[in-house]
Amino acid sequence: MLRARVVPCLLVRNGGLVKTRRFGEDKYVGDPINAVRIFNEKEVDELIVADIDATVKGAEPNYTMIESLAAECRMPLCYGGGVTSAEQAKRIMGLGVEKVSISAAAVERPELISEMAEQVGSQSVVVVLDVKKKTLGGHQLRTHNGSRAVKLDPIEFARRAEALGAGEVVINSIDRDGMMDGYDLALAKQVRAAVEVPMTILGGAGSIANMEAAVRALGTVGVAAGSFFVFKGTYRAVLISYLSREQRLALQEQVAA
Incomplete structure (x- = not known):
């Protein structure tokens, strides 16, 4: 039986762990390997790691970093950043990663999704949609850390x-990234109604209540967060945390309700 997943999302830039607000205002928060070790101890459901420099710079995935992360990680790992071919995805999977995510490459060449699915299986192909509200209403896709608008719904x-x-x-x-004031549930509901595959929402989680609201509204989904699991308090002191077993069970009950 599928259950709601609670997923930390780690952003990597120049080999370091960073956090952003609305895809800007980078703040260095430590070493990604150390973060993985802490999440291991907390028995995290799943982990997303995204190299936010690779696509912008047109760089290959950092296979050395990926191998180190996968070797340390004791939970399912999803990696994204710089992947432009099914061969790269297969190589990453061979390093011990369970899922490979693509964003800009999927928008620019959608057939890559099918090529990857054929090589590594659909269950390992994750498409990330970075979405920003339009001034006059609606939403638009963006790529390359939000710097490029895409004329696709x-x-x-x-x-x-x-x-x-x-x-x-x-x-x-994008609008809610790092703001910690709740998910964009209106957008998420539209996507949930449009697809049947597993869905994860990211951007805006600042409390367990935000996650509970999401699973009540959307059902069995992944609720992902960055800042919520990295910062503590008004001054955003770095303290990596996760939900307790009791909190996760309570979250699951929101789906049943």
Whole structure:
């Protein structure tokens, strides 16, 4: 039986762990390997690691870093950043990663989704949609750390990604990234209604209540967060945390309700 997943999301830049606000205002928060070790101890459901420099710089995935992370990680690991071919995805999977995510490459060449699904299986192909609100209403897809607007409807592209073989869709709200004031549930509901594959929402989680609201509204989904699991208090002191077993069970009960 599927259950709601609670997923920390780690952003990597120049080999270091960073956190952003609305895809800017980078703050260095430590070493990703140390973060993985802490999450191991806390028995995290799943982990997302995204190299936010690779695609912007046109760089290959950092296989050395990926191998180190996968060797340390005791939970399912999803890696994204710089992946532009099915061969790269297969190589990453060979290093011990369970899922490979793509964003800009999927938008620029949607057939890559099918190529990856054929090589590594649909269950390992994750399409990440970075979405920003438009001034006059609605939403637009963006790529390259939010710097490039794409003339595609995110809901329709989510449907297309599923049809091409994506095994999961991640909806990431640029406007809410790092703000810790709740998910964009209106957007998430539209995507949830459009696709049948597993979905994860990211951007805005600042409390367990935000996560509970998401699973009540959306059902069995992944609730991902960055800042919530990295910062503590008004002054955003770095303290890596996770939900207790009791908190996770309570979250699961929101789905049943």
